Amino acid sequence: GAGVSQSPRYKVAKRGQDVALRCDPISGHVSLFWYQQALGQGPEFLTYFQNEAQLDKSGLPSDRFFAERPEGSVSTLKIQRTQQEDSAVYLCASSPVGRTLNTGELFFGEGSRLTVL
């Protein structure tokens, strides 16, 4: 489809396992964001890419979280040594404009729900 695609939709991990979450943004979109949404909360910013450059990773909660977008399209969010508090929905969003313009909407994927046991 033409929207933002995320996989897997659901992931169950044992505490201590590593997980990788994939995001396929809308083709040609410059900006890509990762957000974390805990139950009953709003999305919380994790990191921002403009093309392949990670311009902001201020929201990553620890050094166990790592994101990349090597060719400026597909992005992967990796969580090492998962903990129970990492359980959340991880949302990817893309936008056709860079953040130098404070305008434009975010197009969200359906999210990847991570449950850490």
Add this chain to the structure above:
Amino acid sequence: DQQVKQNSPSLSVQEGRISILNCDYTNSMFDYFLWYKKYPAEGPTFLISISSIKDKNEDGRFTVFLNKSAKHLSLHIVPSQPGDSAVYFCAASAPTGNQFYFGTGTSLTVIP
């Protein structure tokens, strides 16, 4: 510290009546605001936005009002329809910085 607040977790409205969802923010640097709608098991979808140079933006049944002095915005849905039942998030961004800040959402139920 929550910079965007939606103080009403839920709202119920009769079909055909007006729904008013409220949002407050604390950062005076915010100058661009958006409303998103979210159905269960789906990602948020964009509804409507407003720039701080305006105080009102309308799109069909949806109108967003911005009161900069009060740091308050609201989303009006008229007339409300059962298909509008969803969680609504407001979001804001500043000219500097990369992120959009989201509120915690208001769950709207439109009763047929």
